[in-house]
Amino acid sequence: EVQLVESGGGLVKPGGSLRLSCVASGFTFSTYRMVWVRQAPGKGLEWVSSINSRSTSTYYVDSLEGRFTMSRDNAKNSLYLQMNSLRVDDTAIYYCAREVRLGWFDPWGQGTLVTVSS
Amino acid sequence: QSALTQPASLSGSPGQSITISCIGSSSDVGAYNYVSWYRQHPGKAPQLMIYDVSNRPSGISNRFSGSKSGNTASLTISGLQAEDEADYYCSSYTSSSHYVFGTGTAVIVL
Numbered sequence: 001e002v003q004l005v006e007s008g009g010g011l012v013k014p015g016g017s018l019r020l021s022c023v024a025s026g027f028t029f030s031t032y033r034m035v036w037v038r039q040a041p042g043k044g045l046e047w048v049s050s051i052n053s054r055s056t057s058t059y060y061v062d063s064l065e066g067r068f069t070m071s072r073d074n075a076k077n078s079l080y081l082q083m084n085s086l087r088v089d090d091t092a093i094y095y096c097a098r099e100v101r102l103g104w105f106d107p108w109g110q111g112t113l114v115t116v117s118s
Numbered sequence: 119q120s121a122l123t124q125p126a127s128l129s130g131s132p133g134q135s136i137t138i139s140c141i142g143s144s145s146d147v148g149a150y151n152y153v154s155w156y157r158q159h160p161g162k163a164p165q166l167m168i169y170d171v172s173n174r175p176s177g178i179s180n181r182f183s184g185s186k187s188g189n190t191a192s193l194t195i196s197g198l199q200a201e202d203e204a205d206y207y208c209s210s211y212t213s214s215s216h217y218v219f220g221t222g223t224a225v226i227v228l
Contacts (some may be wrong), residue, residue: 011188043157044207103154103170104166105166106175109163
């Protein structure tokens with residue numbers, strides 16, 4: 001079964017840091033691009049970042065202003081999102097997803113909640 | 119990059135058809151056939167329903183169909199069922215190698 005499991009979410013103060021992880025199973029992780037998508041409470045989906053299979057290219061939504069870094073370890077079938085200088089408006093459920101081919105994501109993980117609050 | 123524009127909510131009776139629009143621009147929806155649709159039930163992760171404008175993944179009912187004209191993509195749900203009540207989001211690849219999602223549509227089955 002193709003599966004993605006996120007972890008690492010939690011409560012953090014504004015200005016703090018957090019590292020999210022996503023472990024993949026059931027497919028050849030090293031051959032797929034991956035993405036992070038977030039959803040603020042009661043709001044819609046927002047694409048956050050993408051990474052190619054070899055980590056040679058990463059892309060980020062403009063609003064992050066360089067605060068987040070996406071990476072992967074193909075040997076560990078793992079995806080990461082390092083989040084620094086966190087702000088209250090970064091509060092959201094963060095989902096990792098496999099980019100099957102350009103343009104579509106399947107499956108999605110169950111999500112991990114990040115709460116930024118003092 | 120602004121979110122793609124979707125109606126906030128749509129409703130229909132069981133058996134009816136509804137169509138959700140997704141309005142973008144020449145830099146996203148109008149530029150590529152990389153439009154996908156996702157369904158999200160409350161408290162659950164999104165689920166892929168349509169990819170490449172009009173293709174259904176394995177296991178998705180043929181009651182779901184997608185199309186595109188210019189900068190506007192559409193998702194049609196035929197034979198509306200209670201289980202179709204959920205939020206629906208469109209997504210498009212963009213000319214800056216990013217992605218953008220729609221604002222989301224809550225489908226209500228009366």
